[in-house]
Amino acid sequence: MSRLEYVKILGIHSSPRRYGETYKLLRIALEAARREGAETDIIYLGEYSIEPCIGCVSDDILACRFPCIIGDDSFNDIGRKMLEFDGYIISTPVYWYSASGVLKNFIDRLTSMENMIYHTGKSYLEGKVAGFIAVGNDTGALTTISWLIVTLVSMGVHVPAWSLAYHEQKTGVENNRAALLDAANVGRVVTLSAKLLKSQKTWYDASLEELVDNTLPRILGEVEELEKKLKPLREKLWSRKTSS
Amino acid sequence: MSRLEYVKILGIHSSPRRYGETYKLLRIALEAARREGAETDIIYLGEYSIEPCIGCVSDDILACRFPCIIGDDSFNDIGRKMLEFDGYIISTPVYWYSASGVLKNFIDRLTSMENMIYHTGKSYLEGKVAGFIAVGNDTGALTTISWLIVTLVSMGVHVPAWSLAYHEQKTGVENNRAALLDAANVGRVVTLSAKLLKSQKTWYDASLEELVDNTLPRILGEVEELEKKLKPLREKLWSRKTSS
Amino acid sequence: MSRLEYVKILGIHSSPRRYGETYKLLRIALEAARREGAETDIIYLGEYSIEPCIGCVSDDILACRFPCIIGDDSFNDIGRKMLEFDGYIISTPVYWYSASGVLKNFIDRLTSMENMIYHTGKSYLEGKVAGFIAVGNDTGALTTISWLIVTLVSMGVHVPAWSLAYHEQKTGVENNRAALLDAANVGRVVTLSAKLLKSQKTWYDASLEELVDNTLPRILGEVEELEKKLKPLREKLWSRKTSS
Amino acid sequence: MSRLEYVKILGIHSSPRRYGETYKLLRIALEAARREGAETDIIYLGEYSIEPCIGCVSDDILACRFPCIIGDDSFNDIGRKMLEFDGYIISTPVYWYSASGVLKNFIDRLTSMENMIYHTGKSYLEGKVAGFIAVGNDTGALTTISWLIVTLVSMGVHVPAWSLAYHEQKTGVENNRAALLDAANVGRVVTLSAKLLKSQKTWYDASLEELVDNTLPRILGEVEELEKKLKPLREKLWSRKTSS
Numbered sequence: 001m002s003r004l005e006y007v008k009i010l011g012i013h014s015s016p017r018r019y020g021e022t023y024k025l026l027r028i029a030l031e032a033a034r035r036e037g038a039e040t041d042i043i044y045l046g047e048y049s050i051e052p053c054i055g056c057v058s059d060d061i062l063a064c065r066f067p068c069i070i071g072d073d074s075f076n077d078i079g080r081k082m083l084e085f086d087g088y089i090i091s092t093p094v095y096w097y098s099a100s101g102v103l104k105n106f107i108d109r110l111t112s113m114e115n116m117i118y119h120t121g122k123s124y125l126e127g128k129v130a131g132f133i134a135v136g137n138d139t140g141a142l143t144t145i146s147w148l149i150v151t152l153v154s155m156g157v158h159v160p161a162w163s164l165a166y167h168e169q170k171t172g173v174e175n176n177r178a179a180l181l182d183a184a185n186v187g188r189v190v191t192l193s194a195k196l197l198k199s200q201k202t203w204y205d206a207s208l209e210e211l212v213d214n215t216l217p218r219i220l221g222e223v224e225e226l227e228k229k230l231k232p233l234r235e236k237l238w239s240r241k242t243s244s
Numbered sequence: 245m246s247r248l249e250y251v252k253i254l255g256i257h258s259s260p261r262r263y264g265e266t267y268k269l270l271r272i273a274l275e276a277a278r279r280e281g282a283e284t285d286i287i288y289l290g291e292y293s294i295e296p297c298i299g300c301v302s303d304d305i306l307a308c309r310f311p312c313i314i315g316d317d318s319f320n321d322i323g324r325k326m327l328e329f330d331g332y333i334i335s336t337p338v339y340w341y342s343a344s345g346v347l348k349n350f351i352d353r354l355t356s357m358e359n360m361i362y363h364t365g366k367s368y369l370e371g372k373v374a375g376f377i378a379v380g381n382d383t384g385a386l387t388t389i390s391w392l393i394v395t396l397v398s399m400g401v402h403v404p405a406w407s408l409a410y411h412e413q414k415t416g417v418e419n420n421r422a423a424l425l426d427a428a429n430v431g432r433v434v435t436l437s438a439k440l441l442k443s444q445k446t447w448y449d450a451s452l453e454e455l456v457d458n459t460l461p462r463i464l465g466e467v468e469e470l471e472k473k474l475k476p477l478r479e480k481l482w483s484r485k486t487s488s
Numbered sequence: 489m490s491r492l493e494y495v496k497i498l499g500i501h502s503s504p505r506r507y508g509e510t511y512k513l514l515r516i517a518l519e520a521a522r523r524e525g526a527e528t529d530i531i532y533l534g535e536y537s538i539e540p541c542i543g544c545v546s547d548d549i550l551a552c553r554f555p556c557i558i559g560d561d562s563f564n565d566i567g568r569k570m571l572e573f574d575g576y577i578i579s580t581p582v583y584w585y586s587a588s589g590v591l592k593n594f595i596d597r598l599t600s601m602e603n604m605i606y607h608t609g610k611s612y613l614e615g616k617v618a619g620f621i622a623v624g625n626d627t628g629a630l631t632t633i634s635w636l637i638v639t640l641v642s643m644g645v646h647v648p649a650w651s652l653a654y655h656e657q658k659t660g661v662e663n664n665r666a667a668l669l670d671a672a673n674v675g676r677v678v679t680l681s682a683k684l685l686k687s688q689k690t691w692y693d694a695s696l697e698e699l700v701d702n703t704l705p706r707i708l709g710e711v712e713e714l715e716k717k718l719k720p721l722r723e724k725l726w727s728r729k730t731s732s
Numbered sequence: 733m734s735r736l737e738y739v740k741i742l743g744i745h746s747s748p749r750r751y752g753e754t755y756k757l758l759r760i761a762l763e764a765a766r767r768e769g770a771e772t773d774i775i776y777l778g779e780y781s782i783e784p785c786i787g788c789v790s791d792d793i794l795a796c797r798f799p800c801i802i803g804d805d806s807f808n809d810i811g812r813k814m815l816e817f818d819g820y821i822i823s824t825p826v827y828w829y830s831a832s833g834v835l836k837n838f839i840d841r842l843t844s845m846e847n848m849i850y851h852t853g854k855s856y857l858e859g860k861v862a863g864f865i866a867v868g869n870d871t872g873a874l875t876t877i878s879w880l881i882v883t884l885v886s887m888g889v890h891v892p893a894w895s896l897a898y899h900e901q902k903t904g905v906e907n908n909r910a911a912l913l914d915a916a917n918v919g920r921v922v923t924l925s926a927k928l929l930k931s932q933k934t935w936y937d938a939s940l941e942e943l944v945d946n947t948l949p950r951i952l953g954e955v956e957e958l959e960k961k962l963k964p965l966r967e968k969l970w971s972r973k974t975s976s
């Protein structure tokens with residue numbers, strides 16, 4: 001197995017209950033990740049005491065960096081561990097249509113890793129891959145997962161096809177075949193895509209400013225021509241309005 | 245250039261105005277896609293008359309398939325075109341914190357391509373890659389994009405790191421350097437990841453049912469042990485409650 | 489019964505299927521509204537052909553007004569009808585974790601009523617009350633409803649306590665007692681709050697600019713004092729950072 | 733002033749920074765509340781140490797009640813204070829398109845007040861009124877507020893027209909006239925609607941089960957008739973499909 005084919009996937013479990021449905025789905029996902037050749041591990045956020053982010057970036061964008069200045073080593077230890085992994089599977093219970101408070105605090109603290117853009121030119125999470133599991137007694141799993149996905153993508157993390165699984169019932173997830181199969185596929189797609197995407201070292205390229213400068217004038221010119229042609233058609237509509 | 249390195253990226257423009265800020269950002273993104281070697285094209289949804297989905301799956305899951313039975317060739321023509329492309333960049337104005345009605349109707353009709361899972365075992369969109377652009381005079385770009393992302397991922401589409409750009413101001417986007425650079429990077433990451441992910445032919449693997457069956461009993465056993473150990477600690481807490 | 493106690497509640501049904509679960513819940517809600525003394529009616533959006541909004545406000549904020557310039561009387565007829573009612577119960581199927589395309593087009597066109605702020609100083613929907621029903625085979629009802637709520641509140645509509653009901657199962661809603669009871673309560677709370685809120689004629693008060701002008705300097709002064717006191721504590725934290 | 737016209741509005745400030753833009757907007761909102769005759773106060777969540785919810789309801793729906801069993805009096809003290817107020821204005825910074833972790837933990841703990849439904853038949857928050865303020869350097873205020881609104885409505889809280897204000901810029905909010913005026917109106921509408929809605933003592937009425945039982949059979953019968961009439965039209969469409 002070449003170095004590029006070797007990937008490590010980390011489960012990040014954010015339920016305060018370690019014996020619930022969320023955990024079962026995470027375990028299934030990690031089994032599937034191993035079947036695809038990944039090495040896996042789990043972090044239980046509930047066993048750490050992760051302090052809330054204090055929003056230093058609002059004072060000074062450069063004040064926020066990894067390791068985070070907040071003096072609990074909890075978060076920084078987890079952050080260091082994350083650097084060694086290629087992909088993450090984040091599992092959360094659904095509390096009020098959203099991630100657990102523990103996970104929210106954790107995500108907010110990840111700002112310290114993402115904000116390294118301003119210090120080193122690159123988010124410490126860039127190029128990682130993530131999948132998501134959410135479990136609740138009621139609706140809201142989708143609200144939870146859509147927020148997690150857009151947040152991770154905004155930190156530089158890839159989100160592969162089908163990388164979400166959820167269970168929104170009061171009964172045990174062992175009776176929800178669709179959720180179990182989806183969770184296994186979360187493990188699969190995170191592992192497969194982590195392998196395929198690993199060779200690319202840089203994703204966000206700030207030097208594209210040059211392409212912007214070179215092409216923008218032409219695009220603006222073309223858009224102006226379109227406006228000249230199309231806007232009068234609209235103006236006719238508006239004039240009609242006054243008589244109605 | 246090998247076949248795998250050759251990718252085609254389709255802009256899907258859903259603003260009724262072809263001369264606005266949404267369009268400028270889409271053009272920048274496609275310029276960057278071409279710089280990474282992609283062939284590109286644009287579809288203007290506003291030039292088609294896309295009828296709303298009539299929800300056949302609620303009557304019969306098998307009643308919905310591609311080509312869609314609704315008799316406007318508009319959508320089916322676009323759908324056939326999408327099959328030839330490896331990635332999409334979807335641009336939308338923000339109307340009430342969400343995609344344009346035109347785009348919503350289009351996404352709903354994509355169900356006919358995703359639902360091929362039930363006919364051929366595979367979503368027609370599986371393995372494609374997508375990036376997103378949203379523009380509004382006010383807030384809501386993020387609500388719009390998070391919905392688009394989770395929807396596309398649920399149809400089998402990959403969403404790479406940094407694949408979103410937005411502009412939420414009344415002024416022209418030419419003055420928003422961050423949005424322009426982000427849009428160029430949307431073109432870049434969609435193209436790069438389309439190349440890298442193209443070799444993998446199947447993502448969702450229904451045969452993982454077997455892995456679920458083989459591993460679930462062991463996981464359930466372990467979780468039961470954890471519950472025996474951890475739940476009594478909680479029960480102590482609850483008993484305390486009665487006296488408060 | 490005094491004039492203030494007499495309210496009219498309009499069901500706005502946006503499913504293309506008139507015989508589904510969405511419709512059953514809407515009917516229950518309207519029964520409860522009548523029990524509270526409301527007069528009720530239903531509009532079936534699927535029977536109209538509502539064209540998409542073309543975004544005139546992006547060209548000129550004053551170009552958008554009611555009646556909308558788009559030449560389908562469908563929307564304007566509905567809009568005129570809405571003016572006669574005190575509350576609305578909007579029911580939608582969940583298509584891709586969101587409202588039906590038909591409903592999205594309808595909401596976008598409501599801009600013409602809300603935008604009357606710029607013509608008459610007041611949204612035509614100000615002071616109305618709304619409740620919401622969403623039904624899907626899968627997750628997403630909450631994403632759908634949260635978008636509808638925040639949009640209506642932003643148009644000047646009140647959203648009372650408990651004014652949402654949903655059903656996320658493949659089976660008939662007649663077996664979901666919680667959803668049925670919730671739907672009845674949607675009818676109840678919309679009617680009750682429409683009665684209580686009806687006496688207040690103006691909600692948004694632009695003359696509060698004066699209060700802003702009168703109080704802002706004092707508030708800014710106090711905040712500046714707080715910053716002088718509190719920011720140095722943070723700066724100490726940041727200096728620690730450099731050594732870690 | 734009659735007892736019903738006398739209302740108390742509580743600001744719940746969840747930014748860890750007490751000298752920021754979020755706080756300025758909250759102060760403006762409370763000024764306007766006082767101008768409408770409200771008595772006001774502020775709670776600074778950042779000064780409390782609010783432990784995360786541990787999800788007792790997933791073990792036993794009756795295990796969760798107010799006061800919460802978690803042994804930090806922080807939350808329970810705030811909860812007791814909330815009972816004395818008629819309305820709340822919740823202000824939060826936007827961290828990753830969502831509420832601060834501090835606020836998320838607080839909202840999760842409010843479950844103990846909402847869950848009193850199962851103990852006394854009524855949410856302790858039923859009939860209260862809320863407004864919302866969100867501030868960030870970038871997009872996401874709307875995602876944050878839509879989540880807060882739907883959550884509070886689901887706990888039994890009314891959300892009046894226009895009860896949201898936000899500021900999504902890096903510059904001071906004193907330059908954003910629209911946000912300042914919106915914030916003042918948040919204070920106004922929360923106060924006005926708290927007065928008008930106060931006379932109604934019970935909102936959710938579980939005895940509507942009877943109305944459901946009495947009307948459901950008739951509704952189901954009518955829907956069945958509609959299905960007999962309308963479904964064959966669809967079946968014709970599907971048969972056409974097989975030949976395409």
